[in-house]
Amino acid sequence: MTVRKFKQADWEEPLVFELSHEGRYGFHPPEAEEEIRDEINVEWLVPQNIARETPPGLPEISEMEVLRHYIHLSQMNYGVNSGLIYPLGSCTMKYNPIINEVLAGHPSLTEAHPDQDPSTVQGVLEFLYKLKQGYLSVTGMDDATLQPAAGAHGEWTGIMLIRAYHIDRGEGTKRTEIIVPDSAHGTNPASAAMGGFKIVEVPSTPEGTVNLEALKAVVGPQTAGLMLTNPNTLGIFDHQIAEIAEIVHKAGGLMYYDGANLNAIMGKCRPGDMGFDVVHVNLHKTFSTPHGGGGPGSGPVGCKSILAKYLPVPDIIYEDGKYALSYDKPKSIGKVHGYYGNVNVMLKAYAYMITMGPQGLKEASELSVLNANYIARKLMNTKGLSLPFAPEKPRMHEAVLSAEKLSIDTGVRALNVAKNLLDSGQHASTIYFPLIVHEALMVEPTETEPIEALDDFIEVVKKTCELAYTNPAEALKAPVNTVVGKLDEAKAAHPKTICLSWRKLCQLVAE
Amino acid sequence: MNRAHPYLPNSVPEIKEKMLEDIGVTTIDDLYVNVPEKLRFKGELKVPGPYTELEVKKLVSDTLEKNTHLKCAPFLGGGVWPHYVPSVVDEVVHRAEFLTSYTPYQPEISQGMLQSIFEYQSLICELVDMAVANASMYDWSSALGESALLASRLNHKETILVPSFISPARLAVLKTYTGPAGLKIEKVNHNPESGMMDLEDLKAKVDDETAAVYVETPSYLGFAEENVQAIGEITHEKKALYITGVDPISLGLLSTPGSYGADVVVGEGQPLGNHMSFGGPLLGIFACNHDNAIIRQMPGRIIGVTEAIADKRRAFVMTLQTREQHIRREKATSNICSNEALCSVASATYLSLLGPNGLKDLAETCTSRAHYAIRRINELESVKTPVFNSYHFKEFTVKYSKKKAADVNKVLLSNGYQGGKPLRGEFPELGESALFCITEMHTKKDIDGMVATLKEATQ
Numbered sequence: 028m029t030v031r032k033f034k035q036a037d038w039e040e041p042l043v044f045e046l047s048h049e050g051r052y053g054f055h056p057p058e059a060e061e062e063i064r065d066e067i068n069v070e071w072l073v074p075q076n077i078a079r080e081t082p083p084g085l086p087e088i089s090e091m092e093v094l095r096h097y098i099h100l101s102q103m104n105y106g107v108n109s110g111l112i113y114p115l116g117s118c119t120m121k122y123n124p125i126i127n128e129v130l131a132g133h134p135s136l137t138e139a140h141p142d143q144d145p146s147t148v149q150g151v152l153e154f155l156y157k158l159k160q161g162y163l164s165v166t167g168m169d170d171a172t173l174q175p176a177a178g179a180h181g182e183w184t185g186i187m188l189i190r191a192y193h194i195d196r197g198e199g200t201k202r203t204e205i206i207v208p209d210s211a212h213g214t215n216p217a218s219a220a221m222g223g224f225k226i227v228e229v230p231s232t233p234e235g236t237v238n239l240e241a242l243k244a245v246v247g248p249q250t251a252g253l254m255l256t257n258p259n260t261l262g263i264f265d266h267q268i269a270e271i272a273e274i275v276h277k278a279g280g281l282m283y284y285d286g287a288n289l290n291a292i293m294g295k296c297r298p299g300d301m302g303f304d305v306v307h308v309n310l311h312k313t314f315s316t317p318h319g320g321g322g323p324g325s326g327p328v329g330c331k332s333i334l335a336k337y338l339p340v341p342d343i344i345y346e347d348g349k350y351a352l353s354y355d356k357p358k359s360i361g362k363v364h365g366y367y368g369n370v371n372v373m374l375k376a377y378a379y380m381i382t383m384g385p386q387g388l389k390e391a392s393e394l395s396v397l398n399a400n401y402i403a404r405k406l407m408n409t410k411g412l413s414l415p416f417a418p419e420k421p422r423m424h425e426a427v428l429s430a431e432k433l434s435i436d437t438g439v440r441a442l443n444v445a446k447n448l449l450d451s452g453q454h455a456s457t458i459y460f461p462l463i464v465h466e467a468l469m470v471e472p473t474e475t476e477p478i479e480a481l482d483d484f485i486e487v488v489k490k491t492c493e494l495a496y497t498n499p500a501e502a503l504k505a506p507v508n509t510v511v512g513k514l515d516e517a518k519a520a521h522p523k524t525i526c527l528s529w530r531k532l533c534q535l536v537a538e
Numbered sequence: 539m540n541r542a543h544p545y546l547p548n549s550v551p552e553i554k555e556k557m558l559e560d561i562g563v564t565t566i567d568d569l570y571v572n573v574p575e576k577l578r579f580k581g582e583l584k585v586p587g588p589y590t591e592l593e594v595k596k597l598v599s600d601t602l603e604k605n606t607h608l609k610c611a612p613f614l615g616g617g618v619w620p621h622y623v624p625s626v627v628d629e630v631v632h633r634a635e636f637l638t639s640y641t642p643y644q645p646e647i648s649q650g651m652l653q654s655i656f657e658y659q660s661l662i663c664e665l666v667d668m669a670v671a672n673a674s675m676y677d678w679s680s681a682l683g684e685s686a687l688l689a690s691r692l693n694h695k696e697t698i699l700v701p702s703f704i705s706p707a708r709l710a711v712l713k714t715y716t717g718p719a720g721l722k723i724e725k726v727n728h729n730p731e732s733g734m735m736d737l738e739d740l741k742a743k744v745d746d747e748t749a750a751v752y753v754e755t756p757s758y759l760g761f762a763e764e765n766v767q768a769i770g771e772i773t774h775e776k777k778a779l780y781i782t783g784v785d786p787i788s789l790g791l792l793s794t795p796g797s798y799g800a801d802v803v804v805g806e807g808q809p810l811g812n813h814m815s816f817g818g819p820l821l822g823i824f825a826c827n828h829d830n831a832i833i834r835q836m837p838g839r840i841i842g843v844t845e846a847i848a849d850k851r852r853a854f855v856m857t858l859q860t861r862e863q864h865i866r867r868e869k870a871t872s873n874i875c876s877n878e879a880l881c882s883v884a885s886a887t888y889l890s891l892l893g894p895n896g897l898k899d900l901a902e903t904c905t906s907r908a909h910y911a912i913r914r915i916n917e918l919e920s921v922k923t924p925v926f927n928s929y930h931f932k933e934f935t936v937k938y939s940k941k942k943a944a945d946v947n948k949v950l951l952s953n954g955y956q957g958g959k960p961l962r963g964e965f966p967e968l969g970e971s972a973l974f975c976i977t978e979m980h981t982k983k984d985i986d987g988m989v990a991t992l993k994e995a996t997q
Contacts, residue, residue, distance in 0.1 A: 100649075478553050512849075515847050
């Protein structure tokens with residue numbers, strides 16, 4: 028094992044409000060020029076009935092104190108670029124290249140207003156256009172919108188396209204159901220519900236693939252579409268995908284591809300060729316853009332030509348040697364974002380795409396699959412663990428192990444394995460998802476982790492399992508090297524103790 | 539040259555072979571056996587590259603630099619505004635531990651992000667004077683869409699009343715969000731003099747079917763809505779939800795949604811320390827009053843205070859998660875998962891730097907300079923600003939009687955100024971008008987220079 032010792036920095040950092048001292052400033056906005064101040068008196072400007080009476084209760088802190096405060100807090104956090112392996116299944120926590128950040132800070136981009144005359148933003152429009160072209164090639168789609176700001180936002184946009192398609196064909200009131208496998212991401216049913224659809228769940232087979240008989244039993248004239256991740260959340264590529272698409276299409280439904288797992292297949296196979304009609308891709312997963320502690324992401328949606336006329340407006344077009352925004356789409360579902368989506372994130376994705384090139388993207392996918400299988404093979408026979416659903420089949424970019432036996436034998440659960448990983452300075456895998464695996468450990472190492480990091484991860488999981496059988500109490504102690512140990516999550520949600528703001532905290536303390 | 543890619547440590551041939559051997563296969567393609575032969579992609583992806591970092595830096599910079607270099611910040615607002623981002627904010631959001639972390643699902647190792655977002659929520663509560671704010675929505679528009687859905691879930695009514703000068707982009711997103719739920723969006727007329735909501739028309743339209751009344755202040759056209767209190771009272775009489783949309787910078791000077799009885803506040807957090815970046819990422823503000831029923835219907839993540847079990851130390855966790863998609867699936871209050879967390883960290887840093895006085899100073903600078911510009915522009919012939927006789931904060935309409943707004947902008951642009959947004963397409967009744975915005979980014983010299991060109995352009 029690589030020799031490293033982890034102890035997370037802990038400043039017991041006060042809340043920013045607790046650092047306040049009256050009269051201090053952390054930043055001076057410029058004052059209006061003297062000539063302006065002589066001419067314009069603000070007090071006369073603002074009508075009394077809508078003037079703010081008491082200043083906001085913001086803290087008053089000097090610049091350096093604010094900087095230190097947030098740097099301290101950053102040190103009490105964990106990132107893929109500053110930590111070690113970050114094998115969160117379904118999240119594709121690959122290296123976030125620094126050059127992309129440097130380029131995304133270019134003032135030509137950061138200082139561009141979305142309503143500027145298109146002639147003044149040709150550079151931005153050009154890269155967006157080129158990103159879209161690359162995206163179409165990777166996904167095998169005919170057209171796309173870059174507007175959705177996140178994966179779930181993309182899912183819902185795609186669902187809205189499906190809805191518009193059926194309404195346009197006069198079947199809007201009839202086609203009310205979206206089929207979702209039981210292994211799907213929680214966002215799938217939630218997005219379909221926001222699109223006004225009823226959710227029909229289909230079970231997986233013991234091989235972890237869609238149960239075709241069950242699917243046939245639920246499709247019909249009421250079917251609007253099917254949402255599927257392939258490879259699925261078990262990390263298994265569903266080889267029956269062409270048949271699934273045929274069943275759904277024959278019933279008049281459309282096929283939705285959840286691109287959360289696209290990292291397994293770039294340049295190897297394409298959703299468009301598998302029979303999917305609409306896809307979203309998480310640029311903050313497959314295309315290396317950082318997740319920022321929960322966002323901003325970007326979830327562009329691609330579709331086949333039959334759905335193109337429903338895409339959100341505007342579209343970025345190239346005509347007569349110029350890039351422009353086109354609103355000429357009378358059947359569009361409208362807008363899903365105030366402007367054009369998370370453009371700054373898209374620039375990072377574009378830089379990544381051309382850094383890798385066609386061969387590099389393909390190699391990235393291949394190595395992500397190699398890394399996941401390496402971990403799966405080395406851990407599946409560890410005492411207490413198993414690889415449910417067709418263990419003989421290769422996994423794709425992620426693998427879902429089960430700690431069910433470990434839990435039954437020793438009382439040490441998947442949760443505890445995760446916390447032991449944290450104590451080693453590695454991030455935990457996703458746990459308890461997908462729901463169809465008991466005590467799930469969903470591992471997605473990504474292609475940017477060296478074999479040494481994979482071996483370290485494997486060793487910590489194995490040692491934790493061994494410890495569980497020899498000294499379970501010790502295995503249950505983790506985490507102890509993180510800022511805090513186990514937290515009282517019930518207290519946070521209890522009506523008597525719930526506290527969601529500083530003002531509430533002051534109130535509770537006063538009581 | 540066949541070199542291992544800098545991002546791909548296991549592409550070294552010996553490593554790859556060892557790993558394949560350990561797995562028990564001979565080639566990588568053996569791992570893709572489940573992909574049917576006929577579905578395999580045989581061509582080459584149509585993607586430029588590969589390029590080295592040096593080449594990427596030059597290529598992308600060259601592309602971006604095709605943008606026009608303007609003399610000063612664009613005179614544009616409407617939902618994204620040119621405001622200065624202090625250097626400390628950029629430093630904080632570039633910290634790898636924040637930037638490259640995932641959603642804080644493992645709270646013990648993510649206290650830094652959890653506390654930062656809790657601080658963001660708390661700072662927003664102070665700014666808008668509400669009890670609870672969530673961790674963020676995608677932007678103002680999506681926050682508005684979600685607020686309408688929340689209202690309807692809460693009171694099972696179906697009409698959302700909106701001002702006649704609502705931002706067209708926000709209205710478009712609102713319609714997309716509420717379409718599947720069958721909500722009706724209806725506009726309330728405005729007073730022809732002031733532009734503000736016509737209270738008589740509001741009284742006539744608000745009824746037992748009204749789920750919510752939505753007001754923007756300052757409005758899309760820049761004027762402050764002075765009847766916010768009365769609108770709230772009329773709304774509440776019919777037991778509808780009162781939703782207000784705000785530009786947070788204006789709250790350095792203008793009264794708070796909490797003070798005039800708003801139930802839900804939405805708004806755009808971009809001006810609080812986030813770059814414009816051609817319109818994204820943005821930061822959807824979403825806050826509500828202390829009504830427990832509303833809180834339990836909130837969309838998105840919320841961070842709360844708790845304590846460590848062992849030593850009772852104060853700590854932070856994501857809470858009320860039973861509202862969310864990963865637990866509740868199709869019964870969740872929203873499908874939102876990834877949000878704009880890093881933008882909320884930027885805004886927390888920004889609000890901490892400015893403090894109450896800095897925010898007021900900033901709001902004063904914006905509004906003083908805007909009114910200076912209004913005066914200078916009004917001195918021009920064939921030009922009138924603003925169209926409505928009300929107090930405008932930092933944005934205002936400029937109406938041209940001789941020229942087309944688009945043509946005026948062409949002349950401005952040829953002199954290095956990006957003029958206001960032409961409004962004919964969005965509000966034909968305003969004629970040849972444009973929506974201008976002035977912030978602390980525009981100096982007196984910038985304003986004088988622009989107005990001198992405007993004089994030339996409008997004659």
